[in-house]
Amino acid sequence: MPELPEVETIARGLRRALVGAEIVAVEVRKAKMAQAPSGLDFVRELRGERILGVDRRAKYVTIALASGRSLVTSLRMTGRLVVQRPEQPDFPATYVVLALADGRRLAFADVRTFGRMRLIEPNEPWDADLGPEPLGRAFTGERFGAILAKRRTPIKALLLDQRRVAGIGNIYACESLWLAGIRPSRPAGSLRGPARERLRRSIIDVLERAIEMRGTTVDDYVDAEGLKGAFQNALAVYGRLGEGCPRCGSPIRRTVIAGRGTWWCGQCQR
DNA sequence: CTGAGATCCTGGGGGC
DNA sequence: TGCCCCCAGGATCTCA
Numbered sequence: 437m438p439e440l441p442e443v444e445t446i447a448r449g450l451r452r453a454l455v456g457a458e459i460v461a462v463e464v465r466k467a468k469m470a471q472a473p474s475g476l477d478f479v480r481e482l483r484g485e486r487i488l489g490v491d492r493r494a495k496y497v498t499i500a501l502a503s504g505r506s507l508v509t510s511l512r513m514t515g516r517l518v519v520q521r522p523e524q525p526d527f528p529a530t531y532v533v534l535a536l537a538d539g540r541r542l543a544f545a546d547v548r549t550f551g552r553m554r555l556i557e558p559n560e561p562w563d564a565d566l567g568p569e570p571l572g573r574a575f576t577g578e579r580f581g582a583i584l585a586k587r588r589t590p591i592k593a594l595l596l597d598q599r600r601v602a603g604i605g606n607i608y609a610c611e612s613l614w615l616a617g618i619r620p621s622r623p624a625g626s627l628r629g630p631a632r633e634r635l636r637r638s639i640i641d642v643l644e645r646a647i648e649m650r651g652t653t654v655d656d657y658v659d660a661e662g663l664k665g666a667f668q669n670a671l672a673v674y675g676r677l678g679e680g681c682p683r684c685g686s687p688i689r690r691t692v693i694a695g696r697g698t699w700w701c702g703q704c705q706r
Numbered sequence: 707c708t709g710a711g712a713t714c715c716t717g718g719g720g721g722c
Numbered sequence: 723t724g725c726c727c728c729c730a731g732g733a734t735c736t737c738a
Contacts, residue, residue: 495733513715547716588709695730
């Protein structure tokens with residue numbers, strides 16, 4: 437599932453490939469996956485646009501267009517954004533295709549069709565409900581403290597809540613909590629002082645290392661060039677039920693928190 | 707406000 | 723071995 441490091445890797449690849457490109461044709465094969473502001477037609481509005489830049493916010497890829505609008509893509513679990521050369525065939529489950537002037541195509545594929553592309557008006561506050569970027573300057577100890585304060589919800593559930601901190605998904609929530617030595621079920625508000633700071637630094641450390649390794653490919657994540665990541669080889673606990681904890685050797689456990697599989701070490705996460 | 711639960715999909719895993 | 727059923731998972735909406 438693409439989380440912050442995977443989306444960052446995709447956005448970097450798309451930036452290298454797409455800045456300056458012109459969109460000459462748009463094909464939507466599944467209407468719900470390509471949304472436009474009410475009264476506007478996705479295909480018509482996008483045709484003739486030029487791509488000025490590609491960035492990431494939380495788990496969204498944002499493409500800045502010459503008109504001042506943005507194209508914001510959520511990949512959810514199985515979505516893919518891949519640049520294809522003219523001779524390459526479509527990926528399976530390709531549902532939106534942006535044809536570029538030079539013959540390449542930006543393909544949006546998603547077998548489960550949960551992903552969405554949305555055309556956003558200039559200055560539309562589409563990300564107003566998202567929390568701070570964990571790799572941004574605003575993610576200070578003080579800010580993190582204010583986010584956790586008095587919350588009884590398990591820290592794992594809070595980390596998954598995009599309104600609190602943006603971009604963390606199930607894999608990196610599990611890995612950050614393991615690195616910090618914190619039990620996933622612990623009430624968020626109980627984390628103070630050194631433990632809270634350890635978690636904040638662990639989140640940053642895990643996300644940065646995962647970006648360096650171009651993300652985690654558990655089942656089908658690929659980057660903008662169609663290549664797999666490598667962080668799956670560095671996972672300490674995620675998906676490793678029964679294996680030995682890399683730190684203490686105790687078997688990894690699995691529970692369910694906030695409806696999600698949660699892997700952790702009962703020995704060294706307190 | 708907060709947390710729980712339903713919803714959307716389908717490949718793949720588990721169970722028989 | 724083969725087939726069928728069930729369910730994970732992110733964001734969003736509804737409900738208590």
